[in-house]
Amino acid sequence: MRLYLSSWRVGDRAGSLLALLGSGKRAALIENALDLSSEAAREMHRSEVYDPAVELASLGIGVTRLDLRQYFGRPEALAAALAEYDLVWVTGGNTFVLRRAMKASGFDDLITRMLDSDEIVYGGFGAGAVVAGPGLGGMQLFDDAGAVPHGYDPETVWDGLGLIDHAIVPHYRSPHPETAAAERATRHLAGQGLRYRALRDGEVIVWTENRRRMLDLERSIA
DSSP states (O other), rough: OOEESSSSTTTTTHHHHHHHHOOOOOOEEEOGTTTTTTTHHHHHHHTOOOOHHHHHHHHOOEEEEGGGGGGGGGGHHHHHHTTTOSEEEEEEEHHHHHHHHHHTTHHHHHHHHHHHOOOEEEEEEEEHHHTTSSSSGGGGSSSSSTTTOOTSOOOOOOOOSSSSSSSEEEESEEEEEEEHHHHHHHHHHHTTTOOEEETTTTTTTEEEOOOOHHHHHHHOOO
16 A cells, blocks of 8 residues: 655655656546635636646646546446546645545545555645544544535545544644644644644655555554
């Protein structure tokens, strides 16, 4: 299983991302964490502030935007689409919106199976990194868990993808507007006795552990 989980944008280990990819250079860019914003607002942000497609392209990675809303209730079609890529790159935004999109499209089950069989790399930042953990508790201190874009199931999904065995708190003690929320989230997680890792912007987790082995270890400890 190959994961590249960043606090902010690609972060400081771009070489590690390229090493995980090897000769594969096709990326599906998933931006559904931003679905509370209009497409016009998103396009303005891409042109005037930051476009993740441009950053990935600067590393020699070919990018196609993949909107999970087009696959709600159509996991077979999504499976066929994902088979064309070497990397899924998932951006920041509202963690709970992103997780809803992953569930509604079947992305959560599909990506788990693809990672277990080493068919693809999962990478992302902010919300895209957070959902890799076992749960989303504490993220309500960052994002509105009850904010629901048009066409989405209103039920809040609190489970993460379970790709790693600890929560990720991004933007920790960083020059980012959400750094105060990161402080609150770390206190919340520590108070609950939950495992977490707080990442400063620029920091990245590169994870190559086998998920099945990780789950077996957890069962043996329990």
